[in-house]
Amino acid sequence: MAEEARKKIEPVRSVKGTRDLLPPATGLWQRVEEESRRVFEAYNFREIRTPVLEETALFRRSVGADTDIVTKEMYTFEDRDHESLTLRPEATASVVRAYIEHGLFNDGGIHKLYYMGPMFRRERPQKGRFRQFYQIGAEVLGSDHPSVDVELLEMLALLVERLGLGNSTLLVNSVGCARCRPEYVKVLKRALEGVKSKLCADCQRRAVTNPLRVFDCKVEADQATIAGLPRILDYLDPECRQHFEFVTAGLRDRSIAYTIEPRLVRGLDYYTRTTFEMTSGALGAQNALMGGGRYDGLAEMLGGPPTPGFGVAIGEDRLVLAVEEAGALRAAVGLDAYIAWMGDGAYGPATKLARDLRREGLSVEIRRPTDAAKLKKSLGVASKLSARYSIIIGEDEVAKGRYQVKDMTSGQQEEVEPARLVAYLKVRMGTGG
């Protein structure tokens, strides 16, 4: 009976569309995150951490009640007290909510915030798309000046460079503002009337409900028609035109290459002026690594004071993939030292050495005693763990006051006094000392 019952237990598996990130792959994720933090903090961005759970209303209001994200993709559920909660599908709304909730606007000036963490969307699972995915983002709140846009784009160019993604393309556009965009939408609607019949069913619907969304269409047969539609840049009012010219001139000044992409529009009312995307050669042109833009109307929509904002969301899953393809960034994997010890008298000194090295920040592994006869095998463990050094401590070594240190790359072996070991290894690891 017991045997029968045991057989029936099926292992529990991860939820469809989610995945485990395991070592050593997590090493590369950490490197990407470290590099992002370093670059963001150099530009005086500071980290904000908001909850993964939010009231559903936040996303209905910000992302838009009629968007695919809100109608089809959110993980929304009723809490035990009947409140409707949602696992965040993106983080800008949460950042702006927190900005309002904590009255950060009271300090005046500019707030520069960054975040990293998981987001949730119930999309159709496909290669490289996950229902729990990760984003790294940065937001600037409190200034509508185009220098903010240029600075953030400059920061992203540096990040991409630091990650070894030389082959990236920056696409920019302006979507105007609440004053000039309606005029353009009218013109676009008229133009769509004439060509609607040639477009896909989704586009025909969008042509009526939200014409800007037509530009999101991925249907191959529609592309030629869409390319012939009027461009928003030709309909900007003087203020929006000036804003956009400041941004592009700033990019040229800093030798940051860009391409104007008239299709880069966003269908939500609170988006204003600059929009952008960055694609990576490593992933193909279809795959944007990051995207963002101005959202001068968002804070008001969420019940806060008028607060201009500009930000970026980076798809970390794709970023890590691109970094891996480019191969420029290596994850710090492997051990600094493996300690092989033999004989009871060596246990104390060996564990003390392990502690000393670990306190100095070196990555050290020490396991159960090694049989003197199996020393070779023990060094096999060290190379399996990618240890850079093996330290051999037997009772003889303890008596002599000198340990055997083997460089696992060159195979060279030296005797080193215990008191000198920390400095000896640190110099060779290039970490000072």
Ligand SMILES: [Zn+2]
């Ligand atoms: Zn305008």
Ligand SMILES: [Zn+2]
């Ligand atoms: Zn279409």
